[in-house]
Amino acid sequence: MIHINNEGLNDVWVDPEAIEGKLHSSNENTEGLSLEQSRELLIKDFQIAREKALNKKFELEMDGAPEDELGNATYKKLVDGFELEIAKIDDNLRELGIEPMPSA
Numbered sequence: 513m514i515h516i517n518n519e520g521l522n523d524v525w526v527d528p529e530a531i532e533g534k535l536h537s538s539n540e541n542t543e544g545l546s547l548e549q550s551r552e553l554l555i556k557d558f559q560i561a562r563e564k565a566l567n568k569k570f571e572l573e574m575d576g577a578p579e580d581e582l583g584n585a586t587y588k589k590l591v592d593g594f595e596l597e598i599a600k601i602d603d604n605l606r607e608l609g610i611e612p613m614p615s616a
Contacts, residue, residue: 558601558608566594566598568594
């Protein structure tokens with residue numbers, strides 16, 4: 513199963529072997545689409561989720577870590593969480609035969 517995390521909105525678990533005729537995270541009905549068309553929509557969803565996670569991580573890094581110890585620990589956990597989410601999305605894209613663009 514592949515997880516598409518869309519910031520808690522429309523999260524989807526997908527079996528890549530059975531995506532034909534299912535809903536994907538943008539809530540478009542893929543019924544009647546070919547397996548390849550459904551796959552392309554799924555790839556697009558992963559790429560959008562990856563871009564959102566990269567942007568959130570970048571925003572955090574631009575703001576910088578708080579000075580206090582608790583704030584700094586929370587900041588580190590948030591950055592690590594985004595890095596983990598990006599890594600999971602990258603793994604899912606590779607499963608679908610797409611090599612993700614390197615993160616800056």
